[in-house]
Amino acid sequence: MYHYQDFDRDFVKDRVSEFRTITQRRIDGVLSEDEYKPFRLQNGLYLQLHAYMLQVAIPYGTLSSRQMHKLADIAERWDKGYGHFTTRQNIQFNWMKLADVGDVLEALSEVDMHAIQTSGNCIRNVTADHFAGCAPDEIEDPRMVAELLRQWSTAHPEFAFLPRKFKIAVSGAPNDRAVIAFHDIGIQIVQNRDGETGYRILIGGGLGRTPLIGQELSAFVPKADLLCYLEAVMHIYNRYGRRDNKYKARIKILVQENGLAQTKAQIDAYFAQIKKTHRPLSETLLRKIKDDFALPNLSKASAFDLEAQMALSPAFARWAGQSVHAHRDENHVSITISLKKQGATPGDASTAQMRVMAELAKAYAYDELRVSHEQNIILPHVPKEHLLAIYQALQEADLAAANIGLVSDIIACPGLDYCSLATARSITIAQQIATHFEGLKTEYDIGPMKIKISGCINACGHHHVGHIGILGLDRAGVENYQITIGGDGTQDAAIGERTGPGFSYEQIIGAIDRIIAHYLAKRTGKDESFLAYYKRVGITPFKEVLYHA
């Protein structure tokens, strides 16, 4: 993984000290809240319903055990003993005190972490496939691009005051696990006919109040041109992006209003202009990044027989069946640790659980963890022989829920329980759905299912791309939940279709139950997934069971 250099460390230390000074001026009454607020947001500090919330950046979701330990220490000392992993592959602490935040940032800087670029109208923390570096279908580790973009965009003066926030995701494989079609820019690593590696660029995707699927801006940008090309994109956005209306300020609206052809022509023209003088990237820098993301020195074959072990223990087999994924090295696997135990808060991990995961990474998994945008934790490189030991340790830590990819593996944003922008609760809906289907014992029968819940139109819970999406709204002070069906955040990107009028807090679990009961009753067989069934029959039968049964 990327290792800080002195430059990075000095930069982060300077930001901590700047934070302390300016925050003290606010506490002393020298600065008003209006003057202080933009500054605290630029440092990832929000004021939520009950307290301050600090959003800590985890670049492309990659953590070392030391960093995970530090997050646990912070949760223990300055929060309430837990942290919330988010769909941005970050972690947020929900119970911060203003006077403590300088110390928290200092603690983060000790392990090369910070909370910069997690808020404000800048290029946000770049996200990437959580199986980067280990997925068998990968062309190249997308984190190398993400890291390059992090270095390029951090504190870049031209990108400090964009019309609106800007999100970039990178995938290194044809199977998209980074939801690239729903980002301002999506980057897919591809190979052209000559076998040369480069980048397919999508533009103008996004969720929120105007969900749009990213369109192909370029089928192939050569490696050497990437930063220059993206600079052209940012320049055109900065120049023509709307600043008169924050709801129309994202690049997706620019592309929608002007059309892809015009936007592309502007970008290409500017690219041609700056390319002539663009300095090539330093070979030393590129080599360092490449070295930082080299595969660990993977251990050699061992005698572990996964199939035999699964036959011995049904519980282990169930867990392994959901949580263990193929690795590019046949002696290794990747593991997803579920932070979705039925009834628990999606994405939350206690201090003790964070420490267990850190220790497991250190002992068995080359000291590396990842945060997935699906709010789970990944051990990317695990020798197969350690699977059983890891499983047992996870069981003891209450982290062995065997539900990855199932109906209880729900993405849920913090919603009205924490978020000041929310219009309805999402966590409690997720908890109820998970326990409902656990009670029915139908999770495995239902099979692959992605339920995603947002507590407001901002769609941090990615509801538009849920197989079943739930959007919590406010109707005259009453929580109301709209359902969408058929969303897909993968390479087959699709925006879910709305079923019709929403349901009350009391009705929504029953509505989800009716949708799933209908699918179970009508599918051709277990091989027909929920999404496949929806694609075959459309929305009408679901409307029937929801509104006319």
Place this chain on the structure above:
Amino acid sequence: MSQSKLKTIKGVHPRYFAVTANLLLTGDVVYLSPTGRWVWDVTHAKQFKTETSAEEAVRECQSLYANQTVGIYLIALDEAGWPLSTKEQLRTKGPSNYHHNNRNGQQLVANRKR
């Protein structure tokens, strides 16, 4: 019954109003008390009978407490002095997924059955 410019919430007209904010240093949810202090317990909040008088109090607080609090605004209460909107109920009770009502672990609503 006071006529509110605030919309009816859950079909109920606000009966009283209170002034709320978050404390600058801790972020704690607080309410203006009858003695002009900030208290954690909404049932100890000053209950304004009219929205206009609460609005006046908000303006006054904004000039007096701008450096101790953030985001001063008024909320609508029901007959029993309880916040009408779900959001304000959650601010008072704390999140529904954990049982640590406010940051000090105090039971803000010990006597209430809601």
